[in-house]
């Protein structure tokens with residue numbers, strides 16, 4: 001994960017991950033980039049003339065100083081306000097309308113947002129690129145009323161990252177994602193039933209987990225990196241099933257059956273993707 005600007009002061013080149021975050025920032029935004037490190041993102045957007053103003057925030061002294069130096073090197077001290085502080089605590093309510101949080105763990109992103117719920121009311125677009133826990137970020141933000149407006153996968157230096165833009169007004173809500181489970185059930189047939197939970201409830205739970213983790217828009221619309229992500233997850237699940245089967249105890253049998261269900265669903269989506277690609 002580099003996000004490197006190659007020639008400070010003049011040409012600016014952002015790596016694909018941060019470039020995608022920048023793509024989701026609306027023109028004319030009053031932006032706060034939380035966890036800015038070298039402030040590459042606000043510098044890029046300011047140099048492009050895409051944003052009205054920017055606040056670059058970092059909680060640690062080293063990245064804060066690095067941000068100050070980069071901003072000065074690009075001659076943008078009057079346009080980008082670099083602040084040392086914890087998340088939204090150094091942003092006044094109503095001061096910005098767009099937030100970016102990239103390159104941090106999903107739990108950290110949620111902690112930062114949950115710490116200042118009042119500060120989020122005037123935010124019209126929230127763009128995140130979690131390093132992990134992507135499903136939890138989607139689920140918690142949608143449960144708080146955010147809607148997934150756009151999302152995509154980005155490959156950089158052999159890793160695939162997820163970038164998601166939320167708004168309060170337009171996009172996929174928690175209820176929409178609940179309905180999406182039924183759509184994906186058509187791609188796949190039930191095979192197992194267990195205990196008190198009906199086979200249908202079990203399928204719904206597993207499918208919902210897949211949709212939250214992989215993203216409703218990414219799954220529906222496809223993405224150039226989706227096949228790779230599905231293949232990787234199938235491989236992980238297959239290894240997990242092998243381990244569970246080797247344990248040969250009753251407690252692991254139910255779990256192994258669930259993971260097999262997930263593999264079946266992922267394969268169905270992969271097959272549909274192949275069909276879609278073949279139809280083009």
Ligand SMILES: C[S@@+](CC[C@H](N)C(=O)[O-])C[C@H]1O[C@@H](n2cnc3c(N)ncnc32)[C@H](O)[C@@H]1O
Pocket residue numbers: 002003018034035036037038057058059060063085086087088101102103104108112
């Ligand atoms: C890995 S860097 C990501 C830099 C840049 N956003 C990117 O995506 O390339 C994460 C940064 O978040 C900062 N950070 C972590 N917790 C923070 C918080 N609560 N408030 C502000 N910055 C924070 C860290 O100091 C670090 O500089």
